[in-house]
Amino acid sequence: MNLLRIIKFAALAVTVLGMHGTASGQQWARKMFTGETTHDFGILAADADAVHRFEFKNLFEEDIHVASVSTSCNCTIASIEKQTLKTHETSAIIARFNTSAFRGQKQATLTVRIDRPYYAEVQLIVRGNIRGNVAFEPGSIQFGDVKQGTKSAKRITVNHRGSDRWEIRDVKTTFDMNQIKVSLDENLRGNGAVQYDMTVQLQDNVPAGYVQGELIIETSEGQNMRYPLVFKGRVVPSVELSPEILTLGPINPGTVIEKKILLKADTPFRITSIECSDKCLEIETPNEPKKLHLMTVKYTAGEELGQQEYQAQITTDLGGEAMIFKTIATVEEK
Numbered sequence: 001m002n003l004l005r006i007i008k009f010a011a012l013a014v015t016v017l018g019m020h021g022t023a024s025g026q027q028w029a030r031k032m033f034t035g036e037t038t039h040d041f042g043i044l045a046a047d048a049d050a051v052h053r054f055e056f057k058n059l060f061e062e063d064i065h066v067a068s069v070s071t072s073c074n075c076t077i078a079s080i081e082k083q084t085l086k087t088h089e090t091s092a093i094i095a096r097f098n099t100s101a102f103r104g105q106k107q108a109t110l111t112v113r114i115d116r117p118y119y120a121e122v123q124l125i126v127r128g129n130i131r132g133n134v135a136f137e138p139g140s141i142q143f144g145d146v147k148q149g150t151k152s153a154k155r156i157t158v159n160h161r162g163s164d165r166w167e168i169r170d171v172k173t174t175f176d177m178n179q180i181k182v183s184l185d186e187n188l189r190g191n192g193a194v195q196y197d198m199t200v201q202l203q204d205n206v207p208a209g210y211v212q213g214e215l216i217i218e219t220s221e222g223q224n225m226r227y228p229l230v231f232k233g234r235v236v237p238s239v240e241l242s243p244e245i246l247t248l249g250p251i252n253p254g255t256v257i258e259k260k261i262l263l264k265a266d267t268p269f270r271i272t273s274i275e276c277s278d279k280c281l282e283i284e285t286p287n288e289p290k291k292l293h294l295m296t297v298k299y300t301a302g303e304e305l306g307q308q309e310y311q312a313q314i315t316t317d318l319g320g321e322a323m324i325f326k327t328i329a330t331v332e333e334k
Helices: 003-018 024-030
Strands: 040-046 051-057 064-071 076-080 088-097 103-117 120-137 142-145 152-161 166-174 182-188 193-202 207-217 226-236 240-242 243-253 256-269 270-275 281-285 289-300 306-316 323-331
Touching: 024 120, 040 088, 051 120, 064 076, 064 088, 088 103, 088 120, 088 256, 142 152, 142 193, 142 207, 142 323, 152 226, 166 240, 166 323, 193 226, 243 256, 243 289, 256 306, 270 281, 281 306, 289 323
Parallel strands: 040 120, 142 226, 243 323
Antiparallel strands: 051 088, 064 103, 076 088, 103 120, 120 152, 152 193, 166 207, 182 193, 207 226, 240 256, 256 289, 270 306, 281 289, 306 323
């Protein structure tokens, strides 16, 4: 451990030990939670998925270890995404509200215990009002993997008990309204019960990547009684590239290395262009349309030492955004 690191670590020790047992002595740990430390789920339907991530980051040079997290109420299940963090690494405390077993206004305090490099506790709070007369089945919309350029529809049942005058007035979303479509079919109304079938369709214009958002269900109960419904999924590119990143090294300047990459799709396709960021990187361009393209990547190490990164943009006649292929090489003299 060099002198500067010793001084920094000693300063942290003085701060923590000098204020041991006081609220201010925990500030070094609280600073890692850069976002909110309190989350209000608001109004929740029975059985609705209600999960919140309290993200944190190791801001210090020493490793941080989260020993445990406990909850003051069984209405919330808490877990740690990653317990040991090196400098600048991130993790999260996952809080899951138990909307199946509990009803009414609930609140839980999550106590996060850190035991390295020094002991500290951070308290997080979650709260929400779980209504028993409105229920979702299932509790969230899981699209799973969806091929880019195709549509995917999922259905959920919304039940209400207590009044046959209750109705869904509107469904809004935190997502792009041009990329998701919602339709409602009323199945039942009478004897104090109302039931809707809600169809949620992911449109074919959603770009590749993870999809996550909420539907906000507004009802005849008023603006303050809006129910969130979570949806998740992943749009898979119509053409899959493997590997997306090629790591090489250590290698000497001037070394030439050839590797293979694979592009595949469900239908035959043609590669229309490949644009490399530097002449060090060359990729052959096949002419004929095929479902599988096994292509040769040629990398020539330059004279500059250290880690070098290059990329290529690959487009096809199937449309969609260009695929990005990266080469990361470590160039060293023997």
